[in-house]
Amino acid sequence: MTLLSATGLNASLGTRKVLHDISLSLAAGHLVALVGPNGAGKTTLLRALAGLIPSSGEIRIGGDALARLPLRERAKRFAYLPQGHMVHWPLPSRDIVALGRYPHGATDPARLSQKDVEAVLRAMQAVDVTAFADRRVTELSGGERSRVALARVLAVEAPVILADEPTASLDPRHQIDVMQKLRNVADTGVLVVVVTHDLGLAARFADDVLVLSEGRLAAQGAPRDALSEAVMADVFRISAYRAEYQREAVIVPWADA
Amino acid sequence: MSVQDFALASEVAARRRWGATAALAALAVLLALISLGIGPVRLSPLAVTEALFGGGSDVAQVIVREIRLPRTILAFAIGGILGLSGAALQGLLRNPLASPSLFGAPQSAAFGAVLVISLGLADVRSYALPVVAIVAAFGSVFALLAIAGRNAGLLILILAGLAISSFAGAATALVMNLSSNPFVVLEIAFWLLGSLEDRSFQHVALALPFIVAGAVILLSQASAFRALTLGEEAAQSLGVDIGRLRLLVITGVALGVGGAVAVTGTIGFIGLVAPHLMRPVIGHDPARLLVPSALAGSALLLAADIAVRIIPSTSDIKVGVLTSIIGVPFFLYLIMRERRALGGGVA
Numbered sequence: 140m141t142l143l144s145a146t147g148l149n150a151s152l153g154t155r156k157v158l159h160d161i162s163l164s165l166a167a168g169h170l171v172a173l174v175g176p177n178g179a180g181k182t183t184l185l186r187a188l189a190g191l192i193p194s195s196g197e198i199r200i201g202g203d204a205l206a207r208l209p210l211r212e213r214a215k216r217f218a219y220l221p222q223g224h225m226v227h228w229p230l231p232s233r234d235i236v237a238l239g240r241y242p243h244g245a246t247d248p249a250r251l252s253q254k255d256v257e258a259v260l261r262a263m264q265a266v267d268v269t270a271f272a273d274r275r276v277t278e279l280s281g282g283e284r285s286r287v288a289l290a291r292v293l294a295v296e297a298p299v300i301l302a303d304e305p306t307a308s309l310d311p312r313h314q315i316d317v318m319q320k321l322r323n324v325a326d327t328g329v330l331v332v333v334v335t336h337d338l339g340l341a342a343r344f345a346d347d348v349l350v351l352s353e354g355r356l357a358a359q360g361a362p363r364d365a366l367s368e369a370v371m372a373d374v375f376r377i378s379a380y381r382a383e384y385q386r387e388a389v390i391v392p393w394a395d396a
Numbered sequence: 397m398s399v400q401d402f403a404l405a406s407e408v409a410a411r412r413r414w415g416a417t418a419a420l421a422a423l424a425v426l427l428a429l430i431s432l433g434i435g436p437v438r439l440s441p442l443a444v445t446e447a448l449f450g451g452g453s454d455v456a457q458v459i460v461r462e463i464r465l466p467r468t469i470l471a472f473a474i475g476g477i478l479g480l481s482g483a484a485l486q487g488l489l490r491n492p493l494a495s496p497s498l499f500g501a502p503q504s505a506a507f508g509a510v511l512v513i514s515l516g517l518a519d520v521r522s523y524a525l526p527v528v529a530i531v532a533a534f535g536s537v538f539a540l541l542a543i544a545g546r547n548a549g550l551l552i553l554i555l556a557g558l559a560i561s562s563f564a565g566a567a568t569a570l571v572m573n574l575s576s577n578p579f580v581v582l583e584i585a586f587w588l589l590g591s592l593e594d595r596s597f598q599h600v601a602l603a604l605p606f607i608v609a610g611a612v613i614l615l616s617q618a619s620a621f622r623a624l625t626l627g628e629e630a631a632q633s634l635g636v637d638i639g640r641l642r643l644l645v646i647t648g649v650a651l652g653v654g655g656a657v658a659v660t661g662t663i664g665f666i667g668l669v670a671p672h673l674m675r676p677v678i679g680h681d682p683a684r685l686l687v688p689s690a691l692a693g694s695a696l697l698l699a700a701d702i703a704v705r706i707i708p709s710t711s712d713i714k715v716g717v718l719t720s721i722i723g724v725p726f727f728l729y730l731i732m733r734e735r736r737a738l739g740g741g742v743a
Contacts, residue, residue, distance in 0.1 A: 214635030
């Protein structure tokens with residue numbers, strides 16, 4: 140069932156046109172990987188889908204036109220994780236996660252309703268960060284901080300999660316952990332869109348892959364189809380070693396040095 | 397961790413913050429009473445309280461209620477709005493070095509006021525003065541944020557602030573330069589130094605409405621500053637209208653700073669110092685810092701205004717001079733602490 144769709148989406152940054160006529164339709168309960176070379180427009184597409192930047196064309200979310208939804212309502216439907224897990228002030232992790240309840244009217248972490256506290260705790264337990272609830276985010280390691288950022292996004296309990304490179308700058312173990320957590324969330328019926336440069340992770344965890352190239356959708360579909368030899372060669376200018384390990388698809392990007 | 401544990405931990409932290417805020421409020425009130433007692437006739441805080449509520453001698457009543465009360469009210473309100481403006485700008489820009497005076501807001505407001513005075517456009521006690529000062533302050537903060545753009549780094553903000561305050565200073569100098577009346581020039585020069593001396597209830601009526609309006613606007617945006625901890629994009633995705641927020645903060649700061657400058661001249665660095673003094677006590681949450689920073693600003697300006705009256709000197713020291721003398725070394729210390737971020741290049 141389609142939860143989020145876009146028709147004829149165009150967007151510009153300044154005078155440069157970044158997205159050209161993108162149409163897509165994404166289903167609830169799917170983990171969608173958004174891949175493409177640097178500068179292909181992945182982040183712009185994610186922002187446009189969340190309504191964070193102006194775009195032309197139509198975006199529909201759960202039957203409603205995004206353009207007609209007020210800001211507060213959009214915030215309840217999209218949980219957005221920006222690149223870099225930025226936190227500007229050294230607040231305790233619990234306060235950061237509690238900000239996920241902001242769209243629901245809980246703007247003060249010291250005065251959460253029972254319902255909000257439960258949502259925050261559920262989110263913290265899902266990514267296993269309750270142990271450092273009272274520690275400042277600035278004192279955490281990169282892996283721990285990325286999990287706190289993820290918990291903040293989960294605490295929104297939105298039907299759509301848009302995550303921009305949630306695995307960037309994490310070690311292999313943490314990358315797999317984060318993708319597995321997002322996979323688990325998708326399995327509960329949430330639509331999760333993940334921007335990633337790691338084609339291996341995309342092939343292993345995603346239901347669908349969207350390949351973006353110079354602002355256009357070059358391919359979309361199941362990982363096997365969307366990440367075909369032809370797409371690899373045309374879009375990424377690489378080939379790939381393909382195998383299966385423990386019954387999961389493995390892709391190792393390869394280019395002659 | 398259970399729901400109860402979670403709630404309990406929040407409550408403990410909240411109680412500590414409330415305690416600190418209450419203590420600060422008590423300090424500000426005490427300083428206000430001392431301020432009312434200082435002058436050619438010294439009165440104890442007890443005598444001051446008595447006179448305030450209509451007791452004591454007639455002379456004491458006149459001294460406290462009519463001569464000194466306006467000065468104390470202005471010190472309290474202006475210190476408060478400067479502290480609040482600093483905390484709000486730091487929250488908006490996620491930057492501990494943001495403050496009205498570093499961004500040239502008081503200097504620009506002063507330029508507006510000086511222009512009105514020297515051109516003889518309006519009487520010094522008319523509402524034209526604060527209104528022009530507010531418009532000038534609004535223009536300067538607006539220009540700064542427009543130049544700095546979204547997600548501005550420290551370096552850009554400080555360079556742009558330097559340029560704007562230098563420009564406002566130069567424009568003020570030009571006005572004085574072109575003025576044909578040397579007495580007006582001298583008066584403006586002293587007024588620019590920033591002082592609370594000999595202020596009447598007329599001055600209070602001139603400044604207070606704008607200061608209160610500015611404070612209400614800034615305080616109403618508290619939770620948006622907290623959401624901004626995650627950056628502009630994430631805050632926007634949580635439902636914060638960033639464009640509207642910026643405009644409201646600029647308006648609030650301009651109303652407060654413009655209103656304050658119109659009656660006292662430029663008093664710098666309180667907006668920078670107050671939030672910093674509060675962070676170790678209250679924590680870094682920009683929403684919770686607003687009220688304590690305002691109280692700390694009040695306490696700082698009241699203390700500075702007491703100090704200029706008891707420091708022995710042949711001519712009286714202006715309070716704006718004192719706050720800058722204390723504020724600039726503090727600013728240098730902050731730059732040293734932020735050296736790594738500043739050295740990080742043009743962000």
